[in-house]
Amino acid sequence: MLNGKTAVVTGGSRGIGEAIVYKLASLGVNVAVIYAGNVTAAESICEKCRLEYAIEARAYQCDVADFNAAKNTVAKIKADFGTAQILVNNAGITRDGLLAMMKEEDFDAVLDTNLKGAFNMIRHMAGLFIRGREGCIINITSVAGLMGNAGQCNYSASKAGLIGLTKSVAKELAPKGIRCNAIAPGFIATDMTGNQTDNPLLKMIPLKTMGEPDDVADAAVYLAAAKYVTGEVLRVDGGIAI
Numbered sequence: 748m749l750n751g752k753t754a755v756v757t758g759g760s761r762g763i764g765e766a767i768v769y770k771l772a773s774l775g776v777n778v779a780v781i782y783a784g785n786v787t788a789a790e791s792i793c794e795k796c797r798l799e800y801a802i803e804a805r806a807y808q809c810d811v812a813d814f815n816a817a818k819n820t821v822a823k824i825k826a827d828f829g830t831a832q833i834l835v836n837n838a839g840i841t842r843d844g845l846l847a848m849m850k851e852e853d854f855d856a857v858l859d860t861n862l863k864g865a866f867n868m869i870r871h872m873a874g875l876f877i878r879g880r881e882g883c884i885i886n887i888t889s890v891a892g893l894m895g896n897a898g899q900c901n902y903s904a905s906k907a908g909l910i911g912l913t914k915s916v917a918k919e920l921a922p923k924g925i926r927c928n929a930i931a932p933g934f935i936a937t938d939m940t941g942n943q944t945d946n947p948l949l950k951m952i953p954l955k956t957m958g959e960p961d962d963v964a965d966a967a968v969y970l971a972a973a974k975y976v977t978g979e980v981l982r983v984d985g986g987i988a989i
């Protein structure tokens with residue numbers, strides 16, 4: 748069902764994005780991998796996808812928070828691949844801190860990357876999807892956007908905003924054959940959570956363990972193929988947000 752399609756995955760050079768890239772490539776999906784600065788990782792992931800799965804894979808450096816950079820990158824992807832049917836907005840950052848001491852630039856950086864970055868990519872790819880009368884957008888939000896989290900007011904706000912964006916885009920673009928869903932991971936073992944193995948919140952996970960990037964990638968594959976599902980927020984969190 749996904750074989751032969753093309754996916755754009757932001758933040759595909761590490762962690763959850765990397766797992767999504769491999770999982771889609773293994774199903775015959777061509778992949779455009781967007782990264783911020785980690786060129787070596789992004790290029791080696793693409794090379795592995797080409798060799799192991801015989802699909803087209805290319806890496807693009809782009810700060811998704813930059814409206815014009817996102818526009819130029821989508822134009823390059825269109826020139827290289829012709830079109831695309833899947834967009835995974837996975838690029839994200841944290842700048843944690845207590846609200847009373849949070850710097851304005853740390854609030855702005857997180858909102859700009861996590862929320863505006865997703866808007867920028869959807870905004871510039873919508874034309875491709877509308878022309879093809881087909882599109883699937885998957886936004887990687889977080890349980891922090893559902894529940895809030897002390898010390899993460901910027902991150903939680905960005906991820907809650909992403910859920911609002913997901914639902915609005917789902918309603919607006921459904922008549923054009925475009926679906927938009929979100930995945931809300933809990934604690935997943937990546938660079939982002941690498942130093943949190945003693946976080947007391949881990950004890951509150953009903954399934955008693957952190958998740959793996961592949962757990963989120965499996966959910967992304969499900970949503971990419973789920974032709975009657977739109978506007979949904981799928982938790983992949985071991986039950987922490989029940």
Ligand SMILES: NC(=O)c1ccc[n+]([C@@H]2O[C@H](COP(=O)([O-])OP(=O)(O)OC[C@H]3O[C@@H](n4cnc5c(N)ncnc54)[C@H](OP(=O)(O)O)[C@@H]3O)[C@@H](O)[C@H]2O)c1
Nearest residue numbers: 758760761762763783784785810811838839889935937939
């Ligand atoms: N890990 C978790 O427990 C968890 C839980 C809930 C939600 N999430 C969300 O899942 C997503 C992936 O998380 P992760 O843990 O895999 O993160 P990660 O290991 O820190 O990787 C972040 C990825 O985003 C890219 N990136 C960062 N800023 C960017 C920008 N401005 N433009 C383009 N790319 C950018 C990075 O590129 P470079 O490699 O080039 O730096 C990297 O590929 C994020 O949205 C995160 O908020 C994660």
